Amino acid sequence: MVSEAQVWEALAEIPDPEIPVISLVDLGVIRAVAVENGSVRIEFTPTFLGCPALEVMRDAMAESVRALGAEPDVRVVLDDSWSTDKITPAGREKLRASGFAPPAPRSAGTATTLVELNSMAFRCPYCGSKETALENLFGPTPCRSVRYCNACRQPFEQFKTI
Amino acid sequence: MTTTSDLLLEIADDELILGWRDSEWTGIAPSLEEDVAFSSIAQNEIGHARALYELAARELGTDADALAFDRDPGEYRSAPLVERRRMDWAHTIARHFLYETADEIRLATLKESDNAEVAGLAAKMDREEQYHRLHARMWEERLRDEPRFRDAVHELWPFALGVLPPEQRATLAQHVGLDEVDAVERGQHSDELRELWEEMTIVRRSVPGATW
Numbered sequence: 001m002v003s004e005a006q007v008w009e010a011l012a013e014i015p016d017p018e019i020p021v022i023s024l025v026d027l028g029v030i031r032a033v034a035v036e037n038g039s040v041r042i043e044f045t046p047t048f049l050g051c052p053a054l055e056v057m058r059d060a061m062a063e064s065v066r067a068l069g070a071e072p073d074v075r076v077v078l079d080d081s082w083s084t085d086k087i088t089p090a091g092r093e094k095l096r097a098s099g100f101a102p103p104a105p106r107s108a109g110t111a112t113t114l115v116e117l118n119s120m121a122f123r124c125p126y127c128g129s130k131e132t133a134l135e136n137l138f139g140p141t142p143c144r145s146v147r148y149c150n151a152c153r154q155p156f157e158q159f160k161t162i
Numbered sequence: 163m164t165t166t167s168d169l170l171l172e173i174a175d176d177e178l179i180l181g182w183r184d185s186e187w188t189g190i191a192p193s194l195e196e197d198v199a200f201s202s203i204a205q206n207e208i209g210h211a212r213a214l215y216e217l218a219a220r221e222l223g224t225d226a227d228a229l230a231f232d233r234d235p236g237e238y239r240s241a242p243l244v245e246r247r248r249m250d251w252a253h254t255i256a257r258h259f260l261y262e263t264a265d266e267i268r269l270a271t272l273k274e275s276d277n278a279e280v281a282g283l284a285a286k287m288d289r290e291e292q293y294h295r296l297h298a299r300m301w302e303e304r305l306r307d308e309p310r311f312r313d314a315v316h317e318l319w320p321f322a323l324g325v326l327p328p329e330q331r332a333t334l335a336q337h338v339g340l341d342e343v344d345a346v347e348r349g350q351h352s353d354e355l356r357e358l359w360e361e362m363t364i365v366r367r368s369v370p371g372a373t374w
Contacts, residue, residue, distance in 0.1 A: 045286075048206065048209065048290055049206070049209035049210050049212070049213045049286065049287065049290065050205040050206045050207075050208055050209020050210070050212075050290075051209065052205075078213050078216070078217070078279070078282065078283050078286065079278075079279070079282030079283065079285075079286065080282045080283075080285035080286045080289070081282075082286075083289065112292060112293075112296070113296070114296055114299075114300060117296075135195065136195045136198055136199060137199065137293050137296055137297050137300075138198050138199040138201075138202035138203065138293070138297070139198065139202065140198070141202075142202060142205055142206055142209070142290070146195075146198075160293065162289040162290060162292070162293075
């Protein structure tokens with residue numbers, strides 16, 4: 001009989017399909033795991049609603065539950081329970097180490113402003129300088145913005161704060 | 163009376179059609195950064211449409227793809243504002259600014275819905291929409307004094323009012339700084355919607371049940 005801990009362990013091995021340095025558990029998208037009579041129910045929320053990796057994540061989770069010898073029941077929950085603050089400290093460090101600036105913490109209850117995005121609060125993941133500028137609010141996937149480091153002249157991707 | 167699924171379909175259709183229209187800039191926007199921006203915004207809008215269709219589909223006993231692609235063009239509830247084919251940059255930014263301003267008002271109401279699923283989804287959408295609003299306002303500030311942009315805003319203003327139900331229009335007028343006029347209401351579709359529909363449903367109509 002599979003335990004919840006075993007399921008969490010298996011899920012921690014599944015990489016994010018678009019940023020494979022970080023796992024689904026690091027990303028904080030798995031909201032609940034429950035084991036009942038050989039069936040494993042997993043509730044997860046997508047990071048962004050338009051994320052094309054949704055199906056890939058769902059199938060990967062189902063597959064890893066089957067590998068443990070249990071029947072998967074993966075449910076997509078479309079509520080407001082995920083924010084970038086749910087990314088774990090380990091996950092943030094993995095992002096940084098691979099050249100993605102982790103998201104800035106959400107300021108209490110307020111939306112991000114252009115003034116904030118243009119401020120010196122964002123650190124280059126390559127050289128650590130805060131001399132970075134916003135190039136584009138949008139990037140190659142819904143979760144990323146593009147910034148440029150004026151110190152080491154390196155463009156980099158910034159995880160959007162949502 | 164407007165039921166929950168009616169309201170969800172209105173918003174879903176707006177987001178789906180606008181997503182298609184925004185993606186018309188992919189590859190040809192005035193700068194690479196705007197190419198990326200409009201493509202990414204399009205992806206978000208279509209993601210929102212999908213989530214809204216899924217909620218509506220549960221109430222209506224169907225599925226999201228059927229709602230998105232199997233209805234006749236006349237059954238869509240999209241606002242005429244979003245149906246217009248890619249316009250010049252001034253009109254594109256005018257529509258973007260007006261739509262995002264209206265959408266913020268609509269989402270704020272939806273976040274207070276008694277239906278917890280609707281309220282939760284609206285709150286999630288709103289997190290993403292913040293970036294659309296930042297982008298739209300950045301451009302509005304840049305173009306605000308350009309006569310061509312101002313003309314585009316005035317031309318599209320009656321269409322923008324039609325995005326919202328009558329009771330929310332005064333708030334939009336206040337946010338945009340224009341007087342309320344007669345709105346171009348939902349339910350009047352142009353030939354442009356039919357042409358888009360022909361394109362976006364062609365695979366589904368050609369090969370029913372196709373998957374990939």
